[in-house]
Every structure is written in C-alpha cells, then in structure tokens.
Amino acid sequence: MSDPDDSLLRLARGLVERADAGEQLEVTIGESRRTTVRVHGGEVESFTSATSHGAGIRVIRDGREGFAHAGSLDPEVLDDTLAEARDNAAFATPDEHVGLVEPDGVVAIEVDHWRDESLAMAEPDKIARAVDLERRVRAGDPRVRSVRTAIWSDGASRVALASTAGLALATRGTSCSLSVSAIAGEGDDTATGAGVDAARAPGDLDDDAVVADAVHRATELLGGRPVASQRLTLVVEPRLAAMLLGIVAGTLTGDAVLKGRSPFADRRGDAIASPVLRLVDDPTDLRSLGADSHDGEGLATRRNVLVDDGVLRGFLYDGTTGRRAGTASTASAVRGSRSLPSPGVQVLVVEPGARSADELLADVELGFAVRSFNGLHSGVNPVSGDFSVGAEGRMIRGGALAEPVREVTVAGSLQRMLLDLREVGADIEWLPSGAGMASLVIDDVSLGGR
Amino acid sequence: MIDEQTLQRTLGAALATGGEWAEVFVEDRRHTGAVLDDGRIEDMSSGRDRGAGIRVVRGETTGFAHTSDLSEQGLRLAAEAAAAAASRGDGGTRAVDLTRQAARPHGVRTLPEEVAKAAKVELLGRADEAARAAGGEITQVMARYGDTRRRILVANTDGLLAEDDQVRTLFSVSCVADGDTGLQTGRESIGRTVGFELFDAYDVEDLARRAARRALTKLGAVPAPSGSMPVVIGKGGGGVLFHEACGHGLEADLVAKDASVFAGRRGELVASPLVTLVDDGTMSEEWGAIAIDDEGRPAQRNVLIEHGVLTDYMWDHLRSRKEGRASSGNGRRQSYQHLPMVRMTNTYIGNGTDAPDDIVAATDRGVFVAQLGGGQVNTATGDFVFGMTEAYLIEDGRITAPIRDGNLIGNGPEVLRDIDMLGDDFEMGGPGTCGKDGQGVPVGDGTPTLRVARLTVGGTAA
Numbered sequence: 026m027s028d029p030d031d032s033l034l035r036l037a038r039g040l041v042e043r044a045d046a047g048e049q050l051e052v053t054i055g056e057s058r059r060t061t062v063r064v065h066g067g068e069v070e071s072f073t074s075a076t077s078h079g080a081g082i083r084v085i086r087d088g089r090e091g092f093a094h095a096g097s098l099d100p101e102v103l104d105d106t107l108a109e110a111r112d113n114a115a116f117a118t119p120d121e122h123v124g125l126v127e128p129d130g131v132v133a134i135e136v137d138h139w140r141d142e143s144l145a146m147a148e149p150d151k152i153a154r155a156v157d158l159e160r161r162v163r164a165g166d167p168r169v170r171s172v173r174t175a176i177w178s179d180g181a182s183r184v185a186l187a188s189t190a191g192l193a194l195a196t197r198g199t200s201c202s203l204s205v206s207a208i209a210g211e212g213d214d215t216a217t218g219a220g221v222d223a224a225r226a227p228g229d230l231d232d233d234a235v236v237a238d239a240v241h242r243a244t245e246l247l248g249g250r251p252v253a254s255q256r257l258t259l260v261v262e263p264r265l266a267a268m269l270l271g272i273v274a275g276t277l278t279g280d281a282v283l284k285g286r287s288p289f290a291d292r293r294g295d296a297i298a299s300p301v302l303r304l305v306d307d308p309t310d311l312r313s314l315g316a317d318s319h320d321g322e323g324l325a326t327r328r329n330v331l332v333d334d335g336v337l338r339g340f341l342y343d344g345t346t347g348r349r350a351g352t353a354s355t356a357s358a359v360r361g362s363r364s365l366p367s368p369g370v371q372v373l374v375v376e377p378g379a380r381s382a383d384e385l386l387a388d389v390e391l392g393f394a395v396r397s398f399n400g401l402h403s404g405v406n407p408v409s410g411d412f413s414v415g416a417e418g419r420m421i422r423g424g425a426l427a428e429p430v431r432e433v434t435v436a437g438s439l440q441r442m443l444l445d446l447r448e449v450g451a452d453i454e455w456l457p458s459g460a461g462m463a464s465l466v467i468d469d470v471s472l473g474g475r
Numbered sequence: 476m477i478d479e480q481t482l483q484r485t486l487g488a489a490l491a492t493g494g495e496w497a498e499v500f501v502e503d504r505r506h507t508g509a510v511l512d513d514g515r516i517e518d519m520s521s522g523r524d525r526g527a528g529i530r531v532v533r534g535e536t537t538g539f540a541h542t543s544d545l546s547e548q549g550l551r552l553a554a555e556a557a558a559a560a561a562s563r564g565d566g567g568t569r570a571v572d573l574t575r576q577a578a579r580p581h582g583v584r585t586l587p588e589e590v591a592k593a594a595k596v597e598l599l600g601r602a603d604e605a606a607r608a609a610g611g612e613i614t615q616v617m618a619r620y621g622d623t624r625r626r627i628l629v630a631n632t633d634g635l636l637a638e639d640d641q642v643r644t645l646f647s648v649s650c651v652a653d654g655d656t657g658l659q660t661g662r663e664s665i666g667r668t669v670g671f672e673l674f675d676a677y678d679v680e681d682l683a684r685r686a687a688r689r690a691l692t693k694l695g696a697v698p699a700p701s702g703s704m705p706v707v708i709g710k711g712g713g714g715v716l717f718h719e720a721c722g723h724g725l726e727a728d729l730v731a732k733d734a735s736v737f738a739g740r741r742g743e744l745v746a747s748p749l750v751t752l753v754d755d756g757t758m759s760e761e762w763g764a765i766a767i768d769d770e771g772r773p774a775q776r777n778v779l780i781e782h783g784v785l786t787d788y789m790w791d792h793l794r795s796r797k798e799g800r801a802s803s804g805n806g807r808r809q810s811y812q813h814l815p816m817v818r819m820t821n822t823y824i825g826n827g828t829d830a831p832d833d834i835v836a837a838t839d840r841g842v843f844v845a846q847l848g849g850g851q852v853n854t855a856t857g858d859f860v861f862g863m864t865e866a867y868l869i870e871d872g873r874i875t876a877p878i879r880d881g882n883l884i885g886n887g888p889e890v891l892r893d894i895d896m897l898g899d900d901f902e903m904g905g906p907g908t909c910g911k912d913g914q915g916v917p918v919g920d921g922t923p924t925l926r927v928a929r930l931t932v933g934g935t936a937a
Contacts, residue, residue, distance in 0.1 A: 028639040065732065066535075068535040068536065070537065071535070071537040072539065072560035073537075073538075074537050074540055075538070075541045076543065077526075077541070077543065077812060078543055090517065091519050092521075094520070094521075094522045094523075094525070096522075096523070096524035096525065097523075097524075097525060097526070099544075102525075103521065103525060106523065109523075112521070113592070116509070116516060116593065116596045117517060117518045118515035118517065119521050120513075120515055124515075131523060146779070169732060171732065171733045172734070173732050173855070185700075205867040208734060208855045215855050215856050216855075217734075217853055217855045251931065254702045259790045268598060283513070284512065284615055285614050285615050285653070285658070286615060286658070287652060288658065288686075301681040336852070365518055366521075399851055399853070399859075399860040399884070400849070400850060400851050400860035400861060400862060400882050400884075402849055403848040403849035403850055403851070403860075403861055403862030403882070404647045404860065404880075404881075405662060407657075409655070409657055409658045409880065410658075410877075411880050411881075413699070413858075413862075413935075414860065414933070415858070415860030415933070417858075430884070431856075431858060432886060432931060433933075434884055434933025435936045436699075436701065436933045471935045473702055473931060473932065475701065475702065475931075
C-alpha cells in the first residue's frame with residue numbers, strides 16, 4: 026500500500042537525482058519502529074523501544090555494480106554512502122546482464138498492511154498481554170515447569186525505493202507478534218515447546234492458540250527415547266513442511282540454478298516430484314501475511330509456478346539473473362536495506378490435497394510424525410540435495426500416534442524425498458512466516474537412532 | 476567518540492525516573508565485503524552503522540532504547556525513552572563520576588581502511604584460480620573477503636568508562652565439484668581479530684586448494700552410516716561440539732531460567748575427568764577475542780569445567796549483579812541496537828595425553844570427522860545436533876572411505892561423559908558466528924583429536 030507520508034520517498038528521489046550521466050542508481054530507504062516486551066516470572070524483564078533507519082545505494086556504471094549501506098539518514102552519512110557505492114562499482118567485473126529493472130507493465134495488487142490500531146495500543150496493554158501469556162502457559166499443564174521467556178513485539182515499518190529506471194514507490198506496514206517458550210518436566214526428563222503467532226494488528230493474534238501450542242509441544246514428547254534405526258513413512262506437519270519445501274524452493278532460485286549450485290539446475294520440464302506436488306511462489310495471495318504488491322526491485326509481484334503435477338515448471342529470477350538466463354525477472358527479488366537484491370522465495374504455497382491430517386495418519390502402518398527438526402541450517406546441503414537432520418516426534422503404529430521419540434535423525438536427499446511424497450494433506454495453514462502449507466506424507470525415509 | 480560531560484549528562488537523564496543503574500553503549504562500525512562468484516567480482520559492498528544503545532535497570536526490569544543520532548539531544552531522548560521503559564515512577568537525580576580506563580593499544584598492524592580495495596579484490600582472483608586448478612571437476616568457486624572495524628565505548632553509572640577498537644578480517648572459499656555422485660561441496664575459511672596482515676600469515680591460494688580438495692574428495696564419498704557408534708573428531712575440527720554440547724548450557728542467564736541441564740550442578744562431576752573446558756576472551760587474535768566485552772568489562776580466561784568437574788558458569792552484568800559476584804567478561808551484543816546477554820568468546824577443550832594416531836587405531840568401527848559444520852542445541856534438554864562437512868569411515872582402526880554429509884546428534888551431558896580418549900595435538904578451528912535469541916556474535920573454538928565412545932550418526936546407509 027502506498028505510504029501517505031512520502032518523506033522517505035522524497036529522500037530516495039533526491040539521491041537518485043544526483044546520478045551522473047551513464048550511471049544507473051537505485052536507492053532504498055527504510056524506517057522501522059519496534060517495541061519488544063520480554064516477560065519472565067510475571068515481571069517485565071526488558072522493555073525495548075526504538076526507531077531505526079537504513080539506506081542502501083546501488084550504483085551501476087559500464088556494467089559494474091557497487092553497493093553501500095548505512096544505518097542512518099544523516100545527510101553527511103548518505104553522501105559518504107553514495108561515494109562508497111560509486112567507488113565499490115569500480116572494482117566489480119563488468120557484466121552486460123547487470124542492471125536495474127524497468128517497469129514491465131504488470132499491474133500491482135492492492136494490499137494494505139497498515140493498521141492504525143497497532144500504533145494506538147498502550148504500553149501497559151502490551152505488558153499485560155505478555156504477562157498473561159506466560160501465566161497461562163505455566164497454568165496450562167502441571168508438567169510445565171517454567172517459561173523461558175514470553176515476548177510481545179510490535180512494529181511499524183516504511184520503505185521507499187526510487188531508481189533512475191523510473192521506479193518510485195513507498196510502502197508501509199504494521200506487525201505484531203507473540204511468542205513463548207515453555208519448559209516441561211516429568212521425573213528427570215525435560216522437554217521444551219514454543220508457540221508463536223504474528224499478525225498485522227493486535228486483535229488478529231490468536232493468544233489461545235499460542236498458549237495451547239506451547240503447552241502441547243512442551244509436554245507431548247516427555248519421556249521420548251531414541252528408537253532403532255529403520256526406514257519408515259514420515260508425516261510432516263505444515264510448519265515443518267514449510268521448512269523442507271522452503272529449502273527445495275531455495276534451490277530453484279536464479280542464482281543457484283545459473284551457478285550450478287542446485288540439484289535441479291537442468292531439470293526444467295522433468296518430473297522431479299511425485300504427481301501430487303503443486304508448489305507456487307505467490308506473493309499476490311492475500312491470505313498470506315507475506316503478501317506484497319512489489320518485489321525488492323520494485324516490480325509488481327506475480328504468481329510463479331515452481332512445480333505442477335510433480336513437473337518442474339520454472340525458476341525464480343530477479344532482474345540480473347533473469348537477463349543472464351535469457352528471460353526476464355519473475356519479480357522475485359528479495360532484499361533488505363543492507364544488501365543487494367537477490368532472487369528468493371516470497372510466499373511459498375502448496376496446493377492442498379483432499380484428506381485431513383487425521384485421515385492421512387490413519388493410513389500409516391509404521392511411521393514417524395515429526396514435531397521438530399534440529400540443525401536444518403547445518404544438515405541440509407542445498408547444492409548436493411543431501412540432508413540429515415536431528416528430529417523429535419511420535420511414532421505412528423497401526424494408523425495412530427504412539428510413543429514419543431527423541432534424539433533421532435532423518436536423512437535422505439531432497440531429490441528422493443520429492444519423488445517419495447505420497448500425499449499432501451487438506452490442512453492448509455497460513456503460517457507466521459507467510460507460507461501456506463499443508464501436511465506431507467513421505468514414504469521410505471531413513472530414521473537413524475540407536 | 477563522545478566526550479565525558481555529554482556521557483555524564485546522558486546517564487543523569489537515564490536515571491531521572493528512579494532507575495538504579497544505567498549504561499550508554501556507543502558503537503561505530505564499518506565493514507567492507509567483496510564476493511567473487513562464477514568468475515566475477517559481483518558484490519563489492521561497504522556499510523556504516525553508528526549509534527548508541529541505552530539501558531536503564533530498575534528492579535527486575537531493564538528499559539532499553541537505541542538511536543543512530545549521537546548528538547547530545549539524540550542521546551538524551553534515547554535516555555529518556557529507556558528510563559520511561561524501565562519505570563513509570565518519579566526518581567531523583569544522581570551525579571556520576573566517570574573514570575576512564577586506560578585504553579589498551581590494539582595490536583592491529585594494518586587497518587582495513589589503509590588498504591586499497593584493489594588489493595582486497597586481488598586476493599579473490601588468486602583464490603579462484605588456485606581452486607579451479609585443483610581439478611577439472613571443480614565447476615564453481617565462491618570466494619569472500621570481509622573486514623570490519625568496530626569502535627565501542629561503554630559508560631555506566633558505576634563510573635565505568637571503557638573503549639575498544641575491534642578489527643576483524645575474514646576470508647572464505649566454497650567450491651562445488653561435479654562427478655558421478657552428483658554435486659559435492661567443500662569450504663574453508665580463516666578469520667582473525669587482526670587487520671590486513673592476516674594475509675602475511677595465511678595464503679589464500681592454499682586455503683582455496685584445501686576447499687577444492689574437500690569437494691573433490693567427496694565425489695568418491697559413500698553414504699554415511701546410521702546409528703550409534705564411536706566418533707573420532709580431528710584436531711581443530713570439533714570445537715563446535717563443545718560450544719553446542721555444553722557451552723550454551725553454561726551461560727548463567729539460561730541457568731537462572733531453569734533452561735539448562737547444568738543448572739545447580741556446580742562442583743559436580745559432569746564430564747569425563749579428561750575434560751577441561753575453558754572460555755577465553757583474551758586469546759590474542761582469535762576470532763572470539765575481545766579486549767573488553769560489550770558491557771565494558773575486560774575479557775578473562777574462565778575455566779568452566781576442570782578435570783570433569785563443573786567449576787563455574789559464564790556471566791554478564793545483570794546476572795552477576797543478582798548473584799552478588801563479578802561479571803566474567805561474557806556480556807556481548809550484536810550491535811548497539813541489541814541488549815547484551817551472556818555469550819561465549821573462544822571456547823575450547825585443552826590437551827590430553829593420547830597420540831592422535833592411537834585414537835584412530837583403537838577404534839574398530841566408527842566415523843572420523845575432520846570438519847564439523849554448524850550446529851544447534853536445546854539447552855533445556857541438552858539435545859544437540861551438528862553437521863559433518865568432511866568425514867570418513869573408520870574400519871579396523873584405519874581411516875578409509877570419505878562419507879557424504881550428515882549430522883551427528885547427541886545429548887550434552889552424555890557426550891561429555893562419553894569422551895574416552897583425548898589427544899595432545901590441540902588446535903583452534905575456523906571462525907564461527909554464534910546465534911542466540913536472534914543475535915550473532917563472532918566466536919572461536921578449538922579441540923585436540925578426541926573420541927566420543929557413542930554418538931548417533933544420521934546417515935542413509937543401512
């Protein structure tokens with residue numbers, strides 16, 4: 026949604042107007058206000074309130090690109106930042122594909138992420154919300170021993186982008202979130218669980234669900250033990266499906282594909298997954314918290330099909346990688362003010378199947394319902410596709426949840442996992458991360474244990 | 476960075492609503508980065524972040540505000556915001572006398588800003604060439620150069636005034652090799668708390684060749700085994716094991732929140748008697764080295780576990796104040812926009828007496844890990860996981876075939892008890908970034924070659 030206060034846009038435009046002849050210039054300016062309340066033991070542990078600013082300047086001259094950013098909008102600092110970006114460009118390797126994007130005629134969706142009531146909330150109410158969250162989690166189950174921290178956070182941000190290619194836009198949004206992490210104990214055994222929700226306005230947060238989630242996740246796996254190593258069916262809940270499919274989608278970005286760092290680089294048009302998989306990156310889906318009118322380079326967002334009926338249909342490009350691939354940007358540039366844009370996943374959505382999570386479970390004779398993955402950042406190699414991650418969850422025996430399991434690993438390759446996908450659930454969930462995800466049932470997965 | 480009178484007035488404003496303690500943290504950070512990828516220099520960037528974070532403590536509550544406006548008015552507004560956040564009452568005023576601590580002359584020989592960007596970029600080209608020359612199967616090379624200079628100043632109402640100037644330089648090479656087993660990767664990095672003289676001591680071409688060799692070796696890798704078995708960790712390759720398995724659990728803020736398996740266990744035997752674990756911020760030039768922490772406290776060498784006995788936790792200002800003891804110099808923060816908390820510096824396990832070759836020879840069947848990747852731990856349960864980025868099978872007491880990437884999982888207290896052999900070849904590992912509550916700080920780690928009698932290897936081989 027366009028920002029009625031155009032002071033940031035004026036600043037960005039003012040800098041763009043300083044472009045020399047033969048120089049492409051792009052400026053992003055960001056401002057964010059954030060309040061964070063951390064509560065522990067019924068007391069406010071910390072209350073943080075601050076505004077921060079950032080500016081990122083991208084300069085392209087003779088096919089050479091340079092970048093500089095600053096955490097301040099001070100005119101002197103911005104002058105230095107522009108000079109630095111120009112200086113940096115002198116050292117880049119010339120590349121005919123490097124350049125700003127031109128407006129391409131796609132009409133942007135209308136999306137309004139601003140809620141005045143987010144800004145109107147009084148500080149005592151924020152504190153009360155976090156105190157209440159902690160109290161309810163502690164009271165939620167006698168086995169909940171303590172709460173590590175309960176956090177209320179809210180913020181408002183504005184971003185402006187202007188470039189010599191004629192793009193000029195200003196967007197703004199509010200957000201708030203609640204998160205809590207519970208520690209449960211039974212005898213000598215300890216387990217933890219967290220609940221989190223995010224929304225554009227305080228009234229849209231589901232406090233009850235956050236409490237229930239933290240209590241349930243912390244207590245469900247008490248008494249968990251490793252099981253023997255075996256191959257079985259994996260049932261993945263939506264939250265974790267988002268992580269797995271997010272890694273897959275990350276291998277479908279222009280950078281990874283063009284630079285030979287993706288297991289799917291030359292597989293366009295091939296069946297890379299079972300026919301039940303349909304995966305899109307769709308920032309125009311207004312059901313998502315991550316819906317957005319424009320990408321990080323200012324192009325109108327659009328729906329990009331990645332996998333359809335198991336067949337790899339396309340990749341995600343920003344301006345530079347699109348040109349390099351001989352096509353165009355798919356409006357998939359993601360960025361912060363601190364970095365150059367790069368192609369990335371914005372709102373990953375899986376096409377839901379026909380059956381509920383319970384129905385999926387009832388069909389699994391021997392399986393593992395995973396409740397958390399550990400070490401995804403270190404255990405998945407997005408280049409080779411090999412993965413091996415720590416996991417916790419419940420065994421599935423005869424179509425029903427059975428004993429809790431901890432300290433096991435789930436291993437395989439992204440390539441195999443996609444082909445072994447048996448079914449996608451009907452239980453689509455719109456997650457705080459913005460992804461729209463459903464449960465996955467994956468056959469013949471290696472569980473490593475005792 | 477800021478004169479003493481301004482600091483005194485700012486601290487005064489911070490206490491105006493009745494706070495008991497206040498602190499001003501000022502930071503001015505510059506960084507330069509360059510990336511060579513796919514044969515092109517394509518991300519030449521620099522950044523500047525400057526600002527102040529102000530803490531006010533009243534009772535159990537810390538009020539915090541930060542600003543990028545370092546004028547006296549900007550500081551006063553932030554101080555008032557922090558004071559308001561800490562309390563809503565009326566307090567008095569208090570005059571603060573600041574005592575400037577003698578600034579330690581830092582040992583950096585060549586500041587990053589004194590080096591032409593061309594010289595930094597030239598390193599990338601040399602690394603790229605050396606990696607590609609290592610073998611025809613190397614299809615992709617990415618080399619990164621980065622330097623940061625971070626000047627900090629800390630003043631608080633105890634009268635402390637301390638400054639530091641932290642310079643770090645980092646270089647890494649990642650390679651992709653393409654062969655019959657598909658794509659494989661290899662990575663090497665060096666990072667030291669020094670300036671450009673880093674490259675007098677380290678040859679980027681040698682680093683690139685090692686990264687390439689790692690990727691090439693894995694082209695012949697077999698699937699990793701799966702299940703519980705002995706794991707030998709090579710020197711310098713496994714410090715992250717201790718960082719994850721017990722370091723985080725020894726952070727006093729987590730201990731106090733009942734979120735650590737090591738809570739209430741000081742004086743107890745928590746590890747094999749072979750194990751002495753140390754966190755040491757004073758190790759000159761190591762990636763986690765600091766002169767003062769981000770609360771102005773001089774770095775220390777802290778023995779956490781001595782011959783298997785838990786001797787102490789790590790402390791920051793807030794936790795140590797509650798316990799009526801001194802901070803251990805472990806209060807760190809990512810930037811002026813973040814609250815400090817208990818963080819590690821350089822965490823290592825000291826030498827034992829076994830010969831490294833004997834450790835492998837004594838292992839009938841298991842895994843030898845030359846390089847671990849990242850990891851993570853649940854401090855409340857002690858369950859941890861970390862990735863193996865270079866590992867081999869051990870068969871009949873000999874290192875044999877390379878294995879594909881996989882994870883190791885285990886439990887902190889168990890793994891500490893299960894260390895049954897410890898080498899005499901201590902080495903520090905590569906530079907790391909430790910993440911906690913969304914904040915990243917530079918840390919170092921190190922170990923000699925050692926054996927864990929039982930760890931779960933998460934492979935795909937039956």
